[in-house]
Amino acid sequence: MNYRRLLHGAKFWIWVVLFVAYSAGAVGVVLIDTYDDRYREMSKVKLTSVKSDADQRRAGASQAAAIYRAQSGMPFSTLQPGSRFQIVWPDGSVETVTVVDPSSPLGTEPVKGTAVTAE
Template sequence: MNYRRLAHGAKFWFWVALFVAYSAAAVGIVMIDTADHRYQPLSVKSTTVAADEQQRRHGASQVAAVYRASSAMPFSTLPAGSTFQVVWPDGSTETMTVVDPASSSGIVPVPGSQQPAPRR
């Protein structure tokens, strides 16, 4: 009897864990934090949501290229039409859309998605 209760509980938690994992994978939000060591050599050190759009697009293109190169499947990561969120070095965030993955200016910001850095 105790074994049945334990088996039932294990099955229940297995399905709960599977559902949570599937839900997280299905959302597919990619967040790129430029404070990560991989992005330090790039020219995004002074980029914020207050910078001009061209500088933000260029910085987002650079971090997207590094993100693609470091993934297991670089040619299918961040395809055209996908969106990702960039956390700039000051902590401000912005959502970007990939228009052309092969172009250096193939990323455009989503209008109204800029969030300033939290006050410290």
């Protein structure tokens, strides 16, 4: 009898731990899709892809991050320095970017080895 109750309690707590771990992992991913209307016509984003030079990608990611911050519920605590996000460029290519300085026009830095070209 005690064995069944112990087994039932263990199963319950395993599911709770799995749910919490999955929720914590899912919350940490920010994805900015620049094909969305609010990003698509921005001057630094319009013609940018992972094949563009680093300064153009940094400027485009900084513009997209600024719009994302402005439209979030907490603009001063969203995408703080050191945080990472993935950006999908208008051509479909994707890369991960780190925020270095939110107030700078080149305030992001692409993470090396994370760029995936469009197919």
